[in-house]
Amino acid sequence: MTPFRLVSPAGPVPPKTLEEGLAALTALDVAATWDGAALARERFLAGPDAARADALLAALEARPRGLWMTRGGWGSVRTLAALGARLDGAPPAPLWGFSDGTALLAAWTARGWPAWHAPPIVQLPRLDELSLARVRAAVHADHVAPFDGLVTLAPGVVEAPLTGGNLCVLTTLVGTPWAASLSGHVVVLEDTGEPAYKVDRMLTQLRLAGAFEGVVGLVFGAFTKVRDVELAWIAELATELALGLGVPAAWGLPIGHDTQNAPLPFGRGGGYRARLEAAPDGARLSFPRLADGAGLRS
DSSP: OOOEEEEOSSSOOOHHHHHHHHHHHHHTTOOEEOOGGGGOOBTTBSSOHHHHHHHHHHHHHTOOSOEEESOOSSOHHHHHHHHGGGGGGSOOOOEEEOGGGHHHHHHHHHTTOOEEEOOOGGGGGGOOHHHHHHHHHHHHHOOOOOEEEEEEEEOEEEEEOEEEEEHHHHHHHTTSTTOOOOTTSEEEEEEESOOHHHHHHHHHHHHHTTTTTTOOEEEEEEEESSOHHHHHHHHHHHHHHHHHHTOOEEEOOSOSSSSOOOOEEETTTTSBOEEEEEETTEEEEEOOBOTTOOSOOO
8 A cells, every 4th residue: 555655844853762653553454754954943943945846746746645744833824935836736645644734634625625722743653542442543544443432512504614723823823825725624723832812812713714604613622731610711711602603613622732633534535524413412423425426534
């Protein structure tokens, strides 16, 4: 089977950390190739912008099974800016990543390319068994099991493509050519180390900028590295947002920066839609196939 290609469009990866991530990938029976560009470093970035853009383009032109980000950090939108229109002429390939990779996931879904909100290579060694099992199922069986037992914030049922990602990154994309298009989607949000007042600031910015116009549902993942009282306030903010938008919403999706980060198919390119069923006694997120089987699959 054609291997994945590892890419570092954002932050740098220490060799030992990459080695540990590759061992975890091998344990999942996933083959991957990489070159020196994956280990490049310039200050807090994995090499200069132009070099990261060239490496990403070369990875696409190699027509791998998919591109898998080594890590997040910062730099993906700078890579997109350096790519410019060259991205539109590249052959599509599924992208796996999250966090700072939210910028790339947005660019992929805007083009109808397969995109997976998924753990980067460096996160694999610390994932729990359930998350790893879901990664294995998505890679080897093209299967995404439903997520049951979520907490309902606002009731309702909706079916639409999934998008979103890291709240901070989505906010910083507003006003750029790479801003995520959220309209017509169920939007997933997660973040780490952001207290409630900063989450409120970002949600307010997105709302007042019109980014939430046309959103049909909300699902909140983990908001890690905050105090319990802050987490409770964030859940309240999430509820207020959903009620204000008049859309169904759920809380507790096992994705984020800690030990749980299940892969999620974004957009239409992978041939999936998301179905959110939020009832008073709990919510469920499932992933029916597109009726016509359309989409580029990994």
